[in-house]
Amino acid sequence: MRDLPANQLNPKIKNVWRINDAIWLTVVFLCCFVPFAIAAAVEPEGWMFVVLAAVAALYVAGMVVWLVVLPPIRFMRWRYELSDDYLDIARGIIWRKRFVIPFIRVQNTDTRQGPILRAFGLASVTVATAAGEHEIPGLDSGTAEQLRDKAAELARLAQEDV
Amino acid sequence: MAVDQQQAPQDRAPQPSRGDSQPQPDYPAPYGQPQPYAPAPYPGQPYPQQPLPQQPMPQEPPRHHVHHSYIWLGSIQAGAAMFFVVLVSGFSGFVGALADGETIGDDLPLLMLVIGAIVLGLVLIIGLVALFQWLSYKHLYYIIGPEEFNLYSGIFNKKRVHVPYQRIQSVDQRASLLQRVFGVCTVSIDTAGGSNNKAVQVPYVQKSQAEQLRTELFARKQYATAVQEGMAPQEAAVAVAAASGVVLPQAGAAGQAAVAGSAGQAPHNVLDAPAEIWTDVRGVFGGSAVDTGKVTYEYGLTNKELLFTGLSNNTAFVLVILGILGGAAQFASQMAPVLTGMVDPLVGQFMLLSGQLFGGNLVAAGVALVLVIAAVMWLLSIVGSAISFGGFRACRRDNRIEVERGLLQHQFQGVSVDRVQSVIVKQSFIRRLLGYCELSLGKIDAAAESSDEQQKSLSQGLVVHPFVKMSRVPEILAGLVPEFAGVPVESTPVAPVALRRALIRRGIIQGTGLWLAVIIAIGQLCSNAFIVPDGDGVIALFYINTGAFIGYALCLVLFVLDLVGAVLWFRGSGFAYNEHFMQVSNGGFARETVSFPRKKIQFGYTKTNPFQRRARTATVSARTAAGVGGTTIRLIDVCEEDARSWLDWLKPRGNVVE
Numbered sequence: 001m002r003d004l005p006a007n008q009l010n011p012k013i014k015n016v017w018r019i020n021d022a023i024w025l026t027v028v029f030l031c032c033f034v035p036f037a038i039a040a041a042v043e044p045e046g047w048m049f050v051v052l053a054a055v056a057a058l059y060v061a062g063m064v065v066w067l068v069v070l071p072p073i074r075f076m077r078w079r080y081e082l083s084d085d086y087l088d089i090a091r092g093i094i095w096r097k098r099f100v101i102p103f104i105r106v107q108n109t110d111t112r113q114g115p116i117l118r119a120f121g122l123a124s125v126t127v128a129t130a131a132g133e134h135e136i137p138g139l140d141s142g143t144a145e146q147l148r149d150k151a152a153e154l155a156r157l158a159q160e161d162v
Numbered sequence: 163m164a165v166d167q168q169q170a171p172q173d174r175a176p177q178p179s180r181g182d183s184q185p186q187p188d189y190p191a192p193y194g195q196p197q198p199y200a201p202a203p204y205p206g207q208p209y210p211q212q213p214l215p216q217q218p219m220p221q222e223p224p225r226h227h228v229h230h231s232y233i234w235l236g237s238i239q240a241g242a243a244m245f246f247v248v249l250v251s252g253f254s255g256f257v258g259a260l261a262d263g264e265t266i267g268d269d270l271p272l273l274m275l276v277i278g279a280i281v282l283g284l285v286l287i288i289g290l291v292a293l294f295q296w297l298s299y300k301h302l303y304y305i306i307g308p309e310e311f312n313l314y315s316g317i318f319n320k321k322r323v324h325v326p327y328q329r330i331q332s333v334d335q336r337a338s339l340l341q342r343v344f345g346v347c348t349v350s351i352d353t354a355g356g357s358n359n360k361a362v363q364v365p366y367v368q369k370s371q372a373e374q375l376r377t378e379l380f381a382r383k384q385y386a387t388a389v390q391e392g393m394a395p396q397e398a399a400v401a402v403a404a405a406s407g408v409v410l411p412q413a414g415a416a417g418q419a420a421v422a423g424s425a426g427q428a429p430h431n432v433l434d435a436p437a438e439i440w441t442d443v444r445g446v447f448g449g450s451a452v453d454t455g456k457v458t459y460e461y462g463l464t465n466k467e468l469l470f471t472g473l474s475n476n477t478a479f480v481l482v483i484l485g486i487l488g489g490a491a492q493f494a495s496q497m498a499p500v501l502t503g504m505v506d507p508l509v510g511q512f513m514l515l516s517g518q519l520f521g522g523n524l525v526a527a528g529v530a531l532v533l534v535i536a537a538v539m540w541l542l543s544i545v546g547s548a549i550s551f552g553g554f555r556a557c558r559r560d561n562r563i564e565v566e567r568g569l570l571q572h573q574f575q576g577v578s579v580d581r582v583q584s585v586i587v588k589q590s591f592i593r594r595l596l597g598y599c600e601l602s603l604g605k606i607d608a609a610a611e612s613s614d615e616q617q618k619s620l621s622q623g624l625v626v627h628p629f630v631k632m633s634r635v636p637e638i639l640a641g642l643v644p645e646f647a648g649v650p651v652e653s654t655p656v657a658p659v660a661l662r663r664a665l666i667r668r669g670i671i672q673g674t675g676l677w678l679a680v681i682i683a684i685g686q687l688c689s690n691a692f693i694v695p696d697g698d699g700v701i702a703l704f705y706i707n708t709g710a711f712i713g714y715a716l717c718l719v720l721f722v723l724d725l726v727g728a729v730l731w732f733r734g735s736g737f738a739y740n741e742h743f744m745q746v747s748n749g750g751f752a753r754e755t756v757s758f759p760r761k762k763i764q765f766g767y768t769k770t771n772p773f774q775r776r777a778r779t780a781t782v783s784a785r786t787a788a789g790v791g792g793t794t795i796r797l798i799d800v801c802e803e804d805a806r807s808w809l810d811w812l813k814p815r816g817n818v819v820e
Contacts, residue, residue, distance in 0.1 A: 083813075085813075085814040085815070086813050086814055092769075094771060094772060095769055095770070095771050096769070096770050096771075096775070097767050097768070097769045098767055098768045098769075098809065099765060099766070099767040100765060100766055100767065100809050100812045100813055101764075101765040102765070102812070102813065102814045103814075104814060105763075105764045105765060129764040129765055129785075129787075130606075130764050130787035130792070131764040131765070131785045131786060131787040131791070131792025131793070132764070132765075132785060132791075132792050134765075
């Protein structure tokens with residue numbers, strides 16, 4: 001494809017992703033692991049330990065993939081660019097997507113900050129059109145404000161298009 | 163969100179009683195309303211300094227109540243449902259008592275008492291329902307304010323819905339059979355507001371009142387839009403006043419030409435006569451017809467089109483296929499004894515025995531029965547869809563498109579033309595063979611408040627012609643939506659490599675035939691591995707294996723169909739764009755062409771997977787707001803360069819460079 005958009009996310013986002021994914025993986029892991037662990041404690045049988053070992057191995061493998069392998073790649077692939085009148089997003093590792101969102105179609109722009117993002121001093125910006133919304137995760141607060149203002153301003157000039 | 167519940171500003175401008183810009187309809191106000199229905203003036207008009215003397219409450223625009231049939235028709239419906247429940251439960255109790263061997267003669271007084279109590283209870287309940295309906299009727303009214311339409315409802319929990327005129331997408335009318343008899347209908351007002359917007363429903367509106375309301379809403383919307391575009395309010399009001407009786411300038415020369423071409427010879431069909439009677443009678447409380455604007459283009463369905471609409475609907479097609487399959491299955495089971503005789507004398511003996519037991523005629527009768535049932539169902543579905551399209555009329559009235567249909571349940575949809583998102587030409591396989599298509603308009607749909615079937619059928623866009631010859635499509639579009647003139651003609655085909663990829667995708671990855679064959683093979687292998695081949699097992703295995711081979715044959719047919727479909731898709735697919743429009747065609751056995759203005763594209767994106775990157779192709783997707791929550795129009799495997807230039811075109815002002 002043609003040249004990628006210029007801006008990358010804030011590098012701190014990698015840690016945000018790591019923490020997020022670690023929480024999810026752990027929750028899923030506990031949901032699978034605990035029932036078998038209780039069953040094994042009550043009435044130990046051979047196959048239960050095999051299942052427990054398999055679940056634990058999957059968990060470790062998942063942690064490695066989502067915490068070590070994926071974040072840098074995802075970070076590399078996630079690019080955006082704010083031109084004067086459109087938002088350009090390129091993302092995706094296997095299925096690579098390239099979005100063009102004209103600002104005149106944008107209906108509202110939000111900034112959101114969860115606890116993890118706040119801890120890192122980041123904010124995510126959501127750009128909503130009449131047919132779906134796009135989130136740019138992890139911009140530092142200043143950029144997020146700027147982006148939101150710009151989108152809001154351009155969205156006001158709605159009747160432009162030829 | 164266009165519709166919100168909030169407190170209204172208190173500083174409303176004083177209202178004169180009559181708007182001078184609107185022709186005053188001359189019909190009585192039979193629904194207990196203090197003053198005759200008077201459209202409020204446009205806010206830009208100079209208001210009189212003093213409130214007019216005959217207006218008792220100058221601060222309040224008139225409240226419009228719905229028709230009083232809301233009280234009794236609603237009660238009757240609720241009562242009927244209740245009565246049915248009581249009847250069923252009472253009947254089952256009665257039958258139960260009879261079954262226990264009791265005779266009625268023994269305790270007749272008691273029975274009478276019980277029946278009396280039930281009747282009393284029923285009357286009480288109906289009375290309560292009626293009271294409730296009456297109370298909610300008292301609190302259900304709407305006000306056509308200067309800037310927005312307000313609907314008030316609720317007895318205890320007051321609810322007020324505001325609809326700014328500008329946000330009105332469409333105003334639809336629906337009427338069930340009972341409602342039609344009494345000349346009332348449900349008006350629903352759609353607004354655009356993301357995926358969670360709901361249509362504002364005004365139930366039991368008198369027919370002429372509904373027509374009046376629709377005209378008023380659209381005129382006010384037009385006014386609001388004109389003001390927003392920078393027109394002086396007074397000027398805009400005058401323009402709208404003129405326009406509510408006159409053709410809009412946007413209708414253009416094409417619209418006029420179309421009128422000239424088709425005026426006076428709109429096609430008719432057999433069901434139009436009863437539909438016209440309906441229209442003329444207008445129901446008990448219908449009121450006189452209201453002039454809602456000038457029609458610039460109108461058409462109906464011819465007999466042939468109506469018949470084929472019924473014939474080619476999908477349920478009918480599925481039923482025919484099912485019938486044929488059922489017949490084939492019966493036939494196969496009839497043939498089984500003969501086959502078995504050849505394969506295994508022992509099994510043959512067994513089958514012969516069973517054949518004698520059940521009689522060969524029974525099988526033939528089964529075949530006949532299945533075919534007859536299929537034929538009857540088919541006929542019923544033809545009649546059903548013919549009736550639902552009976553009295554079909556589509557027309558262009560001022561700047562909106564109106565479609566009405568339905569002989570029993572009446573549906574009326576009016577969509578403002580600037581809310582039309584796309585034009586969809588859909589050819590199912592049968593329509594394609596005949597050279598016909600279904601023509602529909604994509605519009606923003608409200609999330610269905612009640613998920614009945616009618617709402618579902620509405621959400622597939624606005625069907626402006628269910629069965630039309632391809633050669634007539636340009637004429638209809640020129641008459642109905644002249645705004646869509648200038649849709650690109652020459653289209654960019656998909657990349658050459660797309661054929662190979664389509665064959666792989668449709669034949670293997672998504673190949674119904676292949677995966678069905680795999681499932682059958684697994685089943686066959688498993689059963690062959692696990693069933694012990696002794697007496698009964700041999701017979702079972704024989705059946706399984708024979709069935710599997712029939713299955714394989716079916717899979718082969720499906721597989722070939724998949725491949726043919728892939729080739730057809732490759733030949734028939736492409737996309738095109740010019741300064742104002744984009745068009746995407748997706749071919750195959752069925753074919754769908756979607757044209758939409760660049761303005762209506764909310765955003766677009768390209769998507770590639772690793773294989774596509776190697777083949778240097780990309781999937782292009784454009785997203786519009788049509789439907790509930792948006793629609794993606796997608797074309798797989800466009801050349802990389804084409805996709806790139808399309809993305810450039812999508813950028814603001816990118817179309818000028820092209």
